[in-house]
Amino acid sequence: MIIRIEPESEVPIYMQLTNQIIEGIAKGAIHPGDALPSVRTLAADLGINMHTVNKSYHELEKKGIIEIVPKSGAVIKGHSHIEQSSYNRIYNMLKPQIAEGMVLGMTKDEILNLVEEIVNEIKKT
Amino acid sequence: MIIRIEPESEVPIYMQLTNQIIEGIAKGAIHPGDALPSVRTLAADLGINMHTVNKSYHELEKKGIIEIVPKSGAVIKGHSHIEQSSYNRIYNMLKPQIAEGMVLGMTKDEILNLVEEIVNEIKKT
DNA sequence: AAATTTGTTATATATTTTATAGAACAAAAG
DNA sequence: CTTTTGTTCTATAAAATATATAACAAATTT
Structure with a gap:
């Protein structure tokens, strides 16, 4: 799955990342059960800070889209019906x-x- | 038209104001041709700063929703078809x-x- | 004509948000 | 056992948000 960050955008980087992961799930590029890359790995790939990725992941968790298992990783959740x-x-x-x-x-x-x-x-x- | 500002909201005050003015127009509480209150008057009514109201008005102008006539006032524009x-x-x-x-x-x-x-x-x- | 009101501009301050950086920790995974 | 994991902490910097005060010229009102 390809993620493009525009540092000069008026949209904060962590939000660009959050939205693109959501769209990636919505269009089936990544699926429930899949693990997201570690915050360090993804940060290195995108050329952004680890904490920025971490913030994005916690946004996704707050929205109920992923589950973060401490010391393990972030996994995409499945949804039968919206809460x-x-x-x-x-x-x-x-x-x-x-x-x-x-x-x-x-x-x-x-x-x-x-x-x-x-x-x-x-x-x- | 009644506007309610929640200072403790995570939504910035200028954005709350912008959105409520837009919804006021959408539901017909205020109409194209109507003038918005002066930035000082509205700021006093809402108990917020003049510059915050000013920022909201310029957001509305950027969106193409109102027209600001310098030294005069802000007037709601009409729209036949979206640009x-x-x-x-x-x-x-x-x-x-x-x-x-x-x-x-x-x-x-x-x-x-x-x-x-x-x-x-x-x-x- | 005079006084008031208008949006605008400028400076100043304070808080929050956003982003990066580096370090350290304990737990999980290899 | 070593590496990797998310987490936590401190630190710094820039940008966004909000308020406050003052002054200006133009428009409106009286």
Whole structure:
């Protein structure tokens, strides 16, 4: 799985990494049960600091996406059905952005089409 | 229009304000052509700093939602159809969150239903 | 015309966030 | 036993966030 970090982005490095790992899981590049690289290894590969990778992994753990076993490693969790707390979190993250789309002139159908397009784009390949 | 700022939130104050103004426009509490309060007035009303309100207004301007007339005021713009640059920005903001929903076990239909629910919730009074 | 209000600009301070660096630890894995 | 693991700690630096105060010229109001 290829990860690209843009140091000059306005998006913090740990968040770029978090998002790209999430998308990697979503599109099946990595699967539940797989172990993520050690924080030292991944940091060296990406040319970033160990603690930055560590922060990203703990973000993923807080989101319920991976499980960190102390002194062992980080493993991708499987999910049959979304939990209520995760659902609420996603609801609150999506709301401002959907409102922004509406204000800027998008109809409900245009928003739904965009979302469907994104889902398809993530799934393909 | 009622705005509530939570100083202890992990979401920056200027962003809370930006989002609530956007949602206010989306649900019709304020309309295109309306002028926003002066930065000093709103800051006093909310008990926050003038520069924080100013930053929020310039965020709204960057998003293409309001127009700031120097020495005059901020006016809400109308939108017939979304511009490509705004569309791309919303696309990039939505993508990581939709991927997160997928990883946490949401199906395409569950995601589309959630988005439709949010649109309806914003539209209703 | 005078006074007030406007957004803007500037300086200053403080806290939090982000990112890196290096070191040390105990536990797990080889 | 050696290496690797995540964790913890200290330290530094830059950027983001938030507040405070002051001053300016232009616009608005009185």
